Amino acid sequence: MKDKKVLWAALAIVLVLGSLWQYFPLPDAKGRMDALPLSGSTFSGEDVALNSTEKTLFAGVNLIKRIYTIGAQKCFVTVLDGTRNKHVVHDPFYCFTGGGWHLEERRQIPLLKGSADLLVLSRDTQRKEVLVWFSDGQSRHSSALRYFIQTTLRRLTLGVSGPEPLLVVIQPYQATSLDWNAVIENLPPLKDL
Amino acid sequence: MNSKAFALPEIGILIYITFQCTELFNAWLKTPLERYGWLIFVIWLLPLFFHYVRVFKGIVAHKASTPLILTALGLSLIGSLGTLNTLHYTGLAMALASFLPPSWRLISYVMSSVAWMPAFSWFVIKLNAEYLLPLRFACVSFGIIPYILQSFHETIAHER
Numbered sequence: 001m002k003d004k005k006v007l008w009a010a011l012a013i014v015l016v017l018g019s020l021w022q023y024f025p026l027p028d029a030k031g032r033m034d035a036l037p038l039s040g041s042t043f044s045g046e047d048v049a050l051n052s053t054e055k056t057l058f059a060g061v062n063l064i065k066r067i068y069t070i071g072a073q074k075c076f077v078t079v080l081d082g083t084r085n086k087h088v089v090h091d092p093f094y095c096f097t098g099g100g101w102h103l104e105e106r107r108q109i110p111l112l113k114g115s116a117d118l119l120v121l122s123r124d125t126q127r128k129e130v131l132v133w134f135s136d137g138q139s140r141h142s143s144a145l146r147y148f149i150q151t152t153l154r155r156l157t158l159g160v161s162g163p164e165p166l167l168v169v170i171q172p173y174q175a176t177s178l179d180w181n182a183v184i185e186n187l188p189p190l191k192d193l
Numbered sequence: 194m195n196s197k198a199f200a201l202p203e204i205g206i207l208i209y210i211t212f213q214c215t216e217l218f219n220a221w222l223k224t225p226l227e228r229y230g231w232l233i234f235v236i237w238l239l240p241l242f243f244h245y246v247r248v249f250k251g252i253v254a255h256k257a258s259t260p261l262i263l264t265a266l267g268l269s270l271i272g273s274l275g276t277l278n279t280l281h282y283t284g285l286a287m288a289l290a291s292f293l294p295p296s297w298r299l300i301s302y303v304m305s306s307v308a309w310m311p312a313f314s315w316f317v318i319k320l321n322a323e324y325l326l327p328l329r330f331a332c333v334s335f336g337i338i339p340y341i342l343q344s345f346h347e348t349i350a351h352e353r
Contacts, residue, residue: 003259007202010263011209014270021274086276087216097318098225144315152275 026159028083029166030062032137032193036079042186043070045077060084067173070186074173079193083164086151091144092132092169096121109180112191114140116168118180129177131170135193136163166193203257203291210269210288213281217310226314226325233329234309240302240340244293247344252351253294261291261299282310298339305336 038045045068050058054065062081067074082089093103096119105120109131116133133140134147141147153161168190172178184191220227221234248255265287272280286306290299307313308329317325 004200004202007200007206007259007262010266011202011206014209014266017270018273087278091315094226094315094318097322100225102322148277152277156271156275 024158026083026154026164028062029081029137029164032163032166033062033064033079033081036064036189036193038066040187040189043068045069048076058085058088061088068187070183073178073183074175075178075183076171076173077190078167078169078171080167080169081164082151082167086155089147089151089167092130092167093117093119094144096130099123108142109184111140111184113138115142116140117142127176128172129180131168131180131183133168134165135168136165137193138163168193200257203262206262206266207288210265210281210284213269213273214278214285216278217282217285220311224311226318226322227311229326229329230309230311233333236330237306237309237333237337238289240337240344241289241292243341243344247348247351252347255292256294258291258295261295262288265291279310279312282306282312293340298343302336302340305333308332308336 038047045066048065048067050063050065058080061084064077064079066077068077080089097103101121101123103119104122104127105118107118108115109118111133114133114135116131119130119132121128121130133142134144134150136150147165147167150162150165154164170178170183170190217230221231244253245255247253265284267284268280268287269284272278272284283306286303290303290306293299293302313329313332314322314325317328
């Protein structure tokens with residue numbers, strides 16, 4: 001009988017806490033994302049409209065989906081802020097593997113205060129390179145596990161533990177690879193995200 | 194039928210935790226890497242099925258573990274507050290496992306629950322995605338075989 005009272009009390013506490021937490025919304029990373037300009041002296045960009053599936057999936061989520069032209073190179077840049085819905089941010093390697101891509105090579109590209117992962121992927125006769133990293137504005141890394149820990153702690157501490165990390169994914173547009181060092185050097189605001 | 198087989202607060206907690214796991218069910222339906230997760234989950238539930246067949250036959254008594262189900266509820270709460278689904282799924286595994294008799298087998302049973310979670314495929318694909326399904330079967334077997342063997346042994350002993 002005592003056990004039943006304890007279980008009912010625990011369930012009631014959980015229901016109340018779980019309901020109350022949503023009334024403490026976290027500050028998002030929109031300010032940092034807005035600081036990524038569409039154009040600069042060495043680059044120009046255009047926003048790409050979301051398709052109907054993306055609009056549903058990313059409803060209420062801060063998202064940048066752009067094509068940037070840097071000299072003769074074009075790249076697809078996606079920046080995702082999971083503050084309003086963390087579940088839309090997945091490990092890019094997990095998503096690509098689920099899409100049938102195989103990892104041929106993985107190497108690190110140094111960034112300011114951290115590094116990104118360059119994934120070389122293949123699927124049937126297709127091949128492409130993808131640059132991915134997570135950034136909280138202070139450090140950059142490519143560890144999905146670290147991202148999950150950072151964001152979980154942030155929510156448990158109501159934002160005290162630090163800013164929201166953004167997921168940055170860069171892929172070649174109508175090409176299979178890019179001069180990645182040139183992309184990073186000539187699109188400097190990316191380094192500051 | 195054992196009239197104590199279903200205690201309301203335990204069922205209430207199980208329903209709450211299950212409700213927190215809707216993304217898992219979506220993943221099983223829509224995510225390519227998770228498409229056999231539901232099958233592994235059904236296999237993982239076999240010890241519970243066999244246990245409750247024996248509870249209903251009066252061979253063994255039902256008693257859910259209060260500490261385990263409270264731990265499950267706590268994990269699910271942290272999963273909600275921290276928005277981390279893996280904690281919801283682990284909470285579900287522990288909540289279901291709490292309905293089994295306490296024994297050393299419970300440890301391996303709860304550990305093997307990872308076989309039906311997306312975290313398993315997330316880890317395995319870093320090694321080799323081709324081995325994902327065989328490794329899921331191997332992992333879930335590690336957890337359920339001791340219980341299934343125990344169930345058969347106790348059922349045969351009872352019928353003698």
